[in-house]
Amino acid sequence: MRIREYRDSDKERMMQLLMMGLTVINEEDQEFLFCKENKILVFDLENVGVVGFCSFGRWGKQKENGKLFLYVGQEYRRRKIGTALHQAIMAYAKPFQLNVIETVFRIDQNDATEYFSKLGYRKWYGLHVMSYHGGMQPRSNMEIVPYEDRFYESYVEEIRKSFYEMRQVNDFKPYNCVEFSEKQRKELIQDKEHLYVLLVDGKFAASAAVHTELTDVCGPIFVASAYQGKGYGKIITQFVMNEALHRGMKSITLEVVEWNERAVNLYKSLGFEIIQTTNSFRLFLK
Structure with a gap:
């Protein structure tokens, strides 16, 4: 087993792992995950292949902030694979002297809140993905x-x-x-x-x-x-x-911030159901 740099040939396997644990991965997160400017590390398990990965990028006017997307396949968790990937990325990020690093993870299934909290991350906001599978709605004359x-x-x-x-x-x-x-x-x-x-x-x-x-x-x-x-x-x-x-x-999907309860309730009244909830957490370094 080893941590190594990402190769283009890893993409299909990484997406397979993701879709086993995520119902939906939005366009922004998918674009970030494979951004060519990012530092992308994978955990390669002998005779198995990629079982975890971490993508890290910087943002802000002076590139003073960071964002990471860390994921380990469900059956390979609790083996310190995520910890090893996180430590490797943090070692890479240290010389940049960043202000804050953000991350996102699913909480309605295999919640990683405890893991990231122990690393010093604190909740920023939650995001629901809601889905509608019904028929036509009543029409208005407005x-x-x-x-x-x-x-x-x-x-x-x-x-x-x-x-x-x-x-x-x-x-x-x-x-x-x-x-x-x-x-x-x-x-x-x-x-x-x-x-x-x-x-x-x-x-x-x-x-x-x-x-x-x-x-x-x-x-x-x-x-x-x-x-x-x-x-x-x-x-x-x-x-x-x-x-x-x-x-x-x-089917129709919507994204709505957890804080916006009024919108969540409106969409529920129209037949939408929450199919995935993710939390964004931040680690303040200064």
């Missing part, structure tokens, strides 16, 4: 239209307001999820075939999306501040659910 550039100012202003408290409470920086910029404006125009806007008397009231290729199929879902508490979140969500089903999806 006016819901595809996104257009004329909605730009309202869209950016209201999405910032909608997610600001959640981002502040959970320390998601920057607290404003988007900025007013020409780059953002162009990105929204490029995504207009996937974005929908609910109008009330011609005014921007809510928005949601349909991205059939993403884990968070219908996000971001939000309601303008002046129209909250009136059921418009449910209406726009039902609309994009129907649109996703119309496009051929057999």
Whole structure:
């Protein structure tokens, strides 16, 4: 047995291990795991092959923070394989004098909270993946239209307001999820075939999306501040659910931060079930 550097030929085996323990791995985590700029180590067990791995990368304006994804196959746990991989990655990271290292792991199955807590990590936030396998939702006669550039100012202003408290409470920086910029404006125009806007008397009231290729199929879902508490979140969500089903999806998945209980309860009322919960933990080094 030995710890060695990752090779491209390891990818298939690593994904096999992951899917034995994770119901869903989102696009961002999968991209990070195999990022060419990362330090990726694998634990190679003789006559078996790769049974665990750790991918480590740096982020921030000055690359002053770190992120690691550590995973050991379920049947190979409690053999100190994870500890060996973590020690090797931490030895690699030490010269960078990082401020903080974050990691993510599943808690609703083979919970690793105790393991990471003993290493000094503390909980940051939780994330649910919810899934819907039902049929069409009731249709509304509200006016819901595809996104257009004329909605730009309202869209950016209201999405910032909608997610600001959640981002502040959970320390998601920057607290404003988007900025007013020409780059953002162009990105929204490029995504207009996937974005929908609910109008009330011609005014921007809510928005949601349909991205059939993403884990968070219908996000971001939000309601303008002046129209909250009136059921418009449910209406726009039902609309994009129907649109996703119309496009051929057999099931719909959403990602929602554990803190956002109101959204979790709304999605449950529409037939979504939580199929996976992960926690992000942080290790502060300074």
